[in-house]
Amino acid sequence: MEGKVSILHVDDERSMRDLTETFLERNEQFTVETVPSAEEGLERIEAHPPDCVVSDYDMTKLDGLEFLEAVREQHPNLPFILFTGKGSEEVASDAIAAGVTDYLQKSGGSEHYELLANRIHNAVQARREAKRADKQERFTSQALDTLEDVFYVLNEDGSFRRWNNRLSEITGYPSQELAEMHATGLFPENEHNKVHDAIETALTSGEVTEKIDLLTADGDRRPHEFRGTRLTDGDGEPTGIVWIGRDLTDRRQQERRFRALVEESKDIISVIDSSGRFQYQSPSVKHILGYDPDETVGNMAWDYIHPDDRDRVIEQVEEQVANPDSESRTIEYRARHADGSWRWMEANGNNQLDNPAVEGHIITSRDTTERKDRQQELKKYKTIVQSLTDAVYVVDNNGRFTYVNDEFVELVGYDRETIVGNTPSLIKDENAVDRANRQLGRLLSTDGPNTISFEVTIHPRTGDPFVCEDHMGVLPYDDEEFEGSVGVLRDITEQKEYEQTIEAENERLAEFTGIVSHDLQTPLGVVETRLELAQQECESDHLHKARDALDRSQTLIDDLLILAQEGSQVVEFERVELTHVSKQCWESVETDQTTLQVEDVPVINADRSRIKRLFENLYSNAVNHGGSDVTVRVGTMDDGFYVADTGSGIPESEQEAVFEAGYSTNEEGTGFGLRIVEEVADAHGWELSVTESKQGGARFEMSGVETIE
Numbered sequence: 001m002e003g004k005v006s007i008l009h010v011d012d013e014r015s016m017r018d019l020t021e022t023f024l025e026r027n028e029q030f031t032v033e034t035v036p037s038a039e040e041g042l043e044r045i046e047a048h049p050p051d052c053v054v055s056d057y058d059m060t061k062l063d064g065l066e067f068l069e070a071v072r073e074q075h076p077n078l079p080f081i082l083f084t085g086k087g088s089e090e091v092a093s094d095a096i097a098a099g100v101t102d103y104l105q106k107s108g109g110s111e112h113y114e115l116l117a118n119r120i121h122n123a124v125q126a127r128r129e130a131k132r133a134d135k136q137e138r139f140t141s142q143a144l145d146t147l148e149d150v151f152y153v154l155n156e157d158g159s160f161r162r163w164n165n166r167l168s169e170i171t172g173y174p175s176q177e178l179a180e181m182h183a184t185g186l187f188p189e190n191e192h193n194k195v196h197d198a199i200e201t202a203l204t205s206g207e208v209t210e211k212i213d214l215l216t217a218d219g220d221r222r223p224h225e226f227r228g229t230r231l232t233d234g235d236g237e238p239t240g241i242v243w244i245g246r247d248l249t250d251r252r253q254q255e256r257r258f259r260a261l262v263e264e265s266k267d268i269i270s271v272i273d274s275s276g277r278f279q280y281q282s283p284s285v286k287h288i289l290g291y292d293p294d295e296t297v298g299n300m301a302w303d304y305i306h307p308d309d310r311d312r313v314i315e316q317v318e319e320q321v322a323n324p325d326s327e328s329r330t331i332e333y334r335a336r337h338a339d340g341s342w343r344w345m346e347a348n349g350n351n352q353l354d355n356p357a358v359e360g361h362i363i364t365s366r367d368t369t370e371r372k373d374r375q376q377e378l379k380k381y382k383t384i385v386q387s388l389t390d391a392v393y394v395v396d397n398n399g400r401f402t403y404v405n406d407e408f409v410e411l412v413g414y415d416r417e418t419i420v421g422n423t424p425s426l427i428k429d430e431n432a433v434d435r436a437n438r439q440l441g442r443l444l445s446t447d448g449p450n451t452i453s454f455e456v457t458i459h460p461r462t463g464d465p466f467v468c469e470d471h472m473g474v475l476p477y478d479d480e481e482f483e484g485s486v487g488v489l490r491d492i493t494e495q496k497e498y499e500q501t502i503e504a505e506n507e508r509l510a511e512f513t514g515i516v517s518h519d520l521q522t523p524l525g526v527v528e529t530r531l532e533l534a535q536q537e538c539e540s541d542h543l544h545k546a547r548d549a550l551d552r553s554q555t556l557i558d559d560l561l562i563l564a565q566e567g568s569q570v571v572e573f574e575r576v577e578l579t580h581v582s583k584q585c586w587e588s589v590e591t592d593q594t595t596l597q598v599e600d601v602p603v604i605n606a607d608r609s610r611i612k613r614l615f616e617n618l619y620s621n622a623v624n625h626g627g628s629d630v631t632v633r634v635g636t637m638d639d640g641f642y643v644a645d646t647g648s649g650i651p652e653s654e655q656e657a658v659f660e661a662g663y664s665t666n667e668e669g670t671g672f673g674l675r676i677v678e679e680v681a682d683a684h685g686w687e688l689s690v691t692e693s694k695q696g697g698a699r700f701e702m703s704g705v706e707t708i709e
Helices: 014-024 038-047 064-074 089-097 112-147 165-171 175-180 187-203 246-264 284-289 307-322 367-385 406-412 432-443 492-519 519-539 541-566 578-586 607-625 675-683
Strands: 004-009 030-035 052-055 080-084 102-105 150-154 158-163 205-216 221-232 238-247 270-273 276-279 330-336 344-352 361-367 390-394 403-405 453-458 468-473 484-491 572-579 594-596 603-606 631-636 640-645 688-694 700-703
Touching: 004 014, 004 038, 004 607, 014 030, 030 038, 038 052, 038 064, 038 688, 052 064, 064 080, 064 089, 080 112, 080 221, 089 102, 089 578, 102 112, 150 165, 150 307, 158 175, 165 175, 165 205, 175 492, 187 205, 187 221, 187 238, 221 246, 270 284, 307 330, 307 344, 307 361, 344 367, 390 406, 406 484, 519 541, 572 578, 572 607, 578 594, 578 607, 578 631, 603 607, 607 631, 607 640, 607 675, 607 700, 675 688
Parallel strands: 004 030, 004 052, 052 080, 080 102, 594 631
Antiparallel strands: 150 158, 150 238, 205 221, 221 238, 270 276, 270 361, 330 344, 344 361, 390 403, 390 484, 453 468, 468 484, 572 603, 631 640, 640 700, 688 700
């Protein structure tokens, strides 16, 4: 339902006013004003009429029925719901007799207030739809009343049955005189025989057209073209004649006026004569069906309808024409587009015999192809949903389940008959329902997301409550009206356990790195200081070897800390130009006479600091194992990049072992360099492999890399 709904709630008991207001304002569409008496309620309505009135019955001074009667005197169509704690058949009967919109007795429980909200929604929706229908009807009537043609309906004997105001305006005869006249009285005496012949022809052949001067009460003659069409009963027997008279001098002006009313319409407005041919088509037929409106005039309307729909449409239109007093009917059919395709249309037809500018049947058609396509898509989605392993539900715009799949039934433990038609409060507590409603409000906001995920506690029919992840979205809109929401419930129990495990591992990792980075640093610092003092006092090879061992220990600690830190997944990515980073890292490595060659490598999404460590460690590995004259090349692959060297390479039997922590063929190496490279690749979600380069050296490949350029 479009727009806010203003509600005036009248109740002389404050606690009930506050409680009702609280429940109603949970609906974001509702705005509620409360007053303690019917007298104040009448003042509020007089100043600012609400969309709906909700009133108690048993109140002092004016009770609910008296209040209703007073409202109906000034506002006969204002939705009025009697919401009373005192109920009886007599009260209900009196309320209905006084024109109450709905009657609802108070009772405990939130479901009753949900029912009240639903009744309010339905009442206001019905009122708004009625207003729109009345507005459309007034528009149609006013549009047709602006046309200057005259029409009247004759009985078989030529007496008047009904006529339009235009006939009285042109002829000067008041309605009372027309009611007592014969049709010949409207024409000059020398035209009476022609009139009698035209009536007889229309009754026998079904249709006649004559040009006859119309005689006014003042004796003036006005040239008109009259067209008579026979009216028949259900058995095909004639019951009268419809006559439409058009002033030939004003014909073109009248057509322009009619077309001006419809040429801006987004719907197709067509006029079809009794033979089924187009007399007129509005300009919208061009952009909807691709036809030039003028080129369709004179063509059979039925030829544009799909053969499978044609007979049904003709039957419904003919039935409407034969019953001019019946209500308009909606007809669905497929219409042929100018390009040969078929478009679904929805048409409303009215027998427009009281329209002086229309000599036939007016049909308003709307393109509903997109809506039909959505319906077909929904059918396919339903089939897909049936095959899902997650629990799926659909809730309508009244907040009630309309569909659940088998997994949902199994998850909550209730049978489908109990779930469908019930509200989510069946499986959720009040807080969970409120939270879901707030999330739905975010989805419906103009700047809200398309889908929302949030945790919710489910209370099954049996067993303990459990936590699920609710993935919610709204159903496709039809005519911009909210149809409901769809959701998927997924047990994340395992996810919670995984998160707890990861959290515990992180805590242990933090404890470990703390020990390594702090507790070990203190004794190592003491050793370093003692060595410096010892070297100042004496010179010994043992002290130099101790210094080397201390430096190696520090290097091991540094690499170990880096290795521990690289194990976590990358959370924040940024734009990294590999060409620039690879060259920058080369400058930080002691490369002697070695050479770097960089191809046109891509720009990627990555953690810049970790990418630097990856290149630095791969460069160091190439220099340490490839010699002082090694050449290192950085290049591009289809889904990533590589770093290759011209060194001695890695035997195939050792290509997996090189990534193990502590593995090194260099006595001075820590064995953590390539392990760190592997951790950086894993943290980015890449796949790392090692093979032989074209020059016989080692080639390290990173695949599955997300590139930007």
